[in-house]
Amino acid sequence: MTIYLPIAELPVNIFTLLALGIAVGFISGMFGVGGGFLMTPLLIFLGVPPAVAVASVSTHMAASSFSGTLTYLRRKLVDVRLGLVLLTGGLTGTLAGVVAFMLLRRHGQLDLVIAVTYIVMLGTIGTLMVAESLRALLREWRGEKANVRRPGAHPWFLRMPFKMRFRQSRIYVSVIPVVTIGFAIGFLGALMGIGGGFILVPALIYLLRVPTLTSIATALMLTLVTMTAAILMHAVLNQTVDAVLGLVLMVGGTIGAQFGTRAGQALPAEKLRLLLGLLVLAVGLRVAVDQILTPADLYAVSIDEAAR
Amino acid sequence: MRRLAAPLMLLLLVLAGGDARSAEMVLSLSKARVTITSNFTGDTIVLFGVIDPGEAARPAPQDVIVTVRGPSESFTTWRKERFLGIWVNVDSRSFLAAPSYLAVLASRAPELIASPETLRREQAGLDNNRLLQRIGSDYADVVPQDPFRQAFLRVKQAQGLYFERPAGVEFIAPNVFRATIPIPGTAPVGAYEVVVKTFADGTPVSRGTLSLEVAKIDFEQTVATAAQDHPWLYGLATALAALGVGFMANVAFRRD
Numbered sequence: 001m002t003i004y005l006p007i008a009e010l011p012v013n014i015f016t017l018l019a020l021g022i023a024v025g026f027i028s029g030m031f032g033v034g035g036g037f038l039m040t041p042l043l044i045f046l047g048v049p050p051a052v053a054v055a056s057v058s059t060h061m062a063a064s065s066f067s068g069t070l071t072y073l074r075r076k077l078v079d080v081r082l083g084l085v086l087l088t089g090g091l092t093g094t095l096a097g098v099v100a101f102m103l104l105r106r107h108g109q110l111d112l113v114i115a116v117t118y119i120v121m122l123g124t125i126g127t128l129m130v131a132e133s134l135r136a137l138l139r140e141w142r143g144e145k146a147n148v149r150r151p152g153a154h155p156w157f158l159r160m161p162f163k164m165r166f167r168q169s170r171i172y173v174s175v176i177p178v179v180t181i182g183f184a185i186g187f188l189g190a191l192m193g194i195g196g197g198f199i200l201v202p203a204l205i206y207l208l209r210v211p212t213l214t215s216i217a218t219a220l221m222l223t224l225v226t227m228t229a230a231i232l233m234h235a236v237l238n239q240t241v242d243a244v245l246g247l248v249l250m251v252g253g254t255i256g257a258q259f260g261t262r263a264g265q266a267l268p269a270e271k272l273r274l275l276l277g278l279l280v281l282a283v284g285l286r287v288a289v290d291q292i293l294t295p296a297d298l299y300a301v302s303i304d305e306a307a308r
Numbered sequence: 309m310r311r312l313a314a315p316l317m318l319l320l321l322v323l324a325g326g327d328a329r330s331a332e333m334v335l336s337l338s339k340a341r342v343t344i345t346s347n348f349t350g351d352t353i354v355l356f357g358v359i360d361p362g363e364a365a366r367p368a369p370q371d372v373i374v375t376v377r378g379p380s381e382s383f384t385t386w387r388k389e390r391f392l393g394i395w396v397n398v399d400s401r402s403f404l405a406a407p408s409y410l411a412v413l414a415s416r417a418p419e420l421i422a423s424p425e426t427l428r429r430e431q432a433g434l435d436n437n438r439l440l441q442r443i444g445s446d447y448a449d450v451v452p453q454d455p456f457r458q459a460f461l462r463v464k465q466a467q468g469l470y471f472e473r474p475a476g477v478e479f480i481a482p483n484v485f486r487a488t489i490p491i492p493g494t495a496p497v498g499a500y501e502v503v504v505k506t507f508a509d510g511t512p513v514s515r516g517t518l519s520l521e522v523a524k525i526d527f528e529q530t531v532a533t534a535a536q537d538h539p540w541l542y543g544l545a546t547a548l549a550a551l552g553v554g555f556m557a558n559v560a561f562r563r564d
Contacts, residue, residue: 004348004493006524006531011349011493047494059550066554112396228547235543239535243546244346250550254557291394297466298389299459304382304402 007242008052014248016046021252025064028253029260030267031216031276033197033223036061037118037283039249040194049303052242055234059246061195062227064253065220071261072217079168079214082178083221086200089179090226093186101191114192115291121188122284125202129277132206136270158208169210169218181207186226195223198280205273212269332360333516335504342491344524350493353520357504359483371414371421371507372477373432374487376520378409378469379498385460401456402442408496409469410437413476413487422510430505430512434461434472468492489520497522 002011020042028035036057043053072078104113160174181203189196197219204215235241264272338354355374382404389398414421418433427436435452439460443450450457464470469492477487489502500520506513524532534542 002347002349002493004344004346004528006528007535009494009497059546062547063550063554063557066551067558070555070558112394116394228551231547231550232540232543235535235546236539239539241535241543241546243531243535243542243549246546246550247553250553251557254554255561258557258561294390295388295395297459297463298387298395299456299463300386300388300397301460301463302384302386304384 003244003248005048005052005242005245007240008048008056008245010047012046012048012245017245017248018252021060021249022256024060024249025253025256026260026263027256027279028061028064028197029068029257030264031198031201031260031272031279033195033201033219033276035064035197035253036194037122037192037198043245048242048245049240051238051240052245055230055238055240056242056245056249058195058227058230058234059241059243060249060253061223062231063250064257065195065223065227067254068220068257068261069217069224071258072213072220075217077168077213077217078221079166079210079218080221081164082166082169082204082210083218083225085164085175085178086182086185086218086222087225089182089184090186090189090222091229093183093188094190094226094229095186096183097187097190100187104191115287117188117192118287119284119291121192121199122280122287125199126277126279126281126284128206129202129273130281133270133274133277137274140270166210169204169208169214171208171210173208177207182222185222189226195227197223198276201276202273212272213265216264333504333506333514334358334360335502335516335518337502337518337520340518340520342495342520342522344497344522344528345526346528348493348528350495351491353489353491355487355489355502355504355518357485357487357516359485359506359514370509371416372485372487373415373418373421373430373505373507374411374413374477374489375431375437375503375505376409376411376413376489377407377437377501377503378496378522379407379500380405381408381496382406383460385456385463387456387459403460404440404442404447406439406460407437408498409491409500410434410464411470411476411489412437412472413489414472414474415477415479415485417474418472421507422512426507426510426512432505434465434470468494469496491522495522497524 001014003014004011020039024035024039027033027038039057039060040053043057044050069078157177158173160176162175163172164175165172181200185196185200185203188199200219200222201215204210204218205212210218231241335355335357342351342353357372382402383406385401385403386397387399388395391398412418412434414433418427418436421427422430422432427433431437438449439457440447440449441456461470477485479485500522502518502520504516523529
């Protein structure tokens with residue numbers, strides 16, 4: 001059964017879209033990532049114009065992150081205070097990212113910068129996560145005790161001034177690194193057209209040492225706010241939000257996210273981190289392969305502006 | 309039956325108002341408006357044409373080339389080159405006001421119908437359509453062998469929006485022809501131009517044009533116009549709908 005998408009201006013199979021929503025929703029609920037870095041390329045593959053894909057995915061991400069945030073809020077796993085501090089940096093970062101996006105597009109190298117950023121970010125984060133979680137699993141397998149966090153063992157950047165206590169996350173750290181992380185996520189998110197959850201979760205876990213589940217829950221809350229802002233921004237500036245596409249995706253996505261959230265809680269934290277690390281690494285490799293392999297056609301055609 | 313009725317009617321029309329001075333044509337489309345609704349997956353339109361043979365001394369047109377052009381858009385064609393192991397866009401060419409949809413339907417392969425010069429002048433055949441490029445500060449069409457031009461045609465053909473069918477025009481009687489114009493589901497919305505040219509012994513004889521419209525209606529149109537005219541409202545409504553769906557799913561699946 002096909003459905004015509006009024007803004008994307010093409011017919012697609014409704015079941016393909018639903019399945020896509022459920023699969024990506026499952027992953028986003030499980031790992032607390034928005035899923036944009038998976039969904040956007042898949043939609044473009046289906047023939048949806050990139051501008052419409054990026055804008056419409058934000059509606060799907062808003063819906064599934066809201067659903068996930070509610071679940072985590074009820075389980076009291078969201079660190080609202082940490083989320084708000086991250087947001088102050090995040091919103092400034094988004095603005096800087098939008099400006100960088102415009103400058104790079106003017107010089108015609110936006111695609112390349114996006115691809116290289118993807119490869120570097122995903123490759124680094126994926127490798128770090130996989131290595132760390134494998135070490136943790138190995139320790140457990142050998143029956144060794146995990147390192148207990150000692151209060152005095154904070155790295156230098158957490159010992160900077162303006163310290164703040166985040167009770168939910170059980171950390172007492174300087175706000176400077178928190179705001180900086182928020183800024184970086186906002187910047188990369190705007191530049192790469194993603195929610196940034198898959199970068200934020202490891203950053204919270206490894207840099208700020210927030211417990212895994214709290215990191216996931218707080219990242220979901222952040223995704224919710226940034227994606228709701230993104231819907232409005234895209235709708236007003238580009239008119240590229242396809243409500244029909246978004247609705248089908250979000251119905252599948254929210255259902256998938258519910259199961260994903262449960263699956264995420266059923267798994268031990270180390271295994272969850274290993275899986276997310278592998279996923280991030282796989283997407284990074286995929287982008288790298290695309291850039292290195294000789295393309296089928298050395299020429300590509302894009303529609304100028306017109307915001308179609 | 310409707311397919312037969314149309315050419316018969318046209319024949320009557322031609323006989324009634326015959327002007328023998330030049331070979332005239334009467335054209336008719338099975339519908340002049342393609343409407344896009346939620347189950348739209350593409351459509352086909354049938355074009356009927358009747359050629360008035362004119363005075364017996366004149367050669368009867370032997371060939372027909374139908375060209376359908378969708379609304380114009382500007383495109384950029386990029387060329388990639390390997391740089392430090394990565395494929396990078398190194399060069400680009402702007403195609404200004406190129407048709408977003410281009411169908412060439414002919415009674416036989418265009419190169420058999422007339423000389424390359426004539427075809428080029430008449431813009432008959434996929435390779436002979438004028439595609440204006442911006443080269444530096446100049447605007448011009450280039451030779452058909454230009455790699456950017458060929459790449460542009462190749463990509464558009466792969467997208468199913470450009471095509472040439474050498475057997476797309478069929479004569480159902482000596483002076484009556486029929487052409488089927490496929491409109492794919494991804495066809496852009498807007499005004500389309502149908503140009504029919506007839507040839508006899510390699511020279512153009514007559515030409516006729518029709519217009520065709522592809523438009524969204526009902527729900528599709530409502531959504532598209534709302535997004536255009538009330539972007540704030542549309543954005544807010546979409547955002548609220550998203551939150552609503554998220555909330556409902558959360559409540560529906562609540563277990564604790």
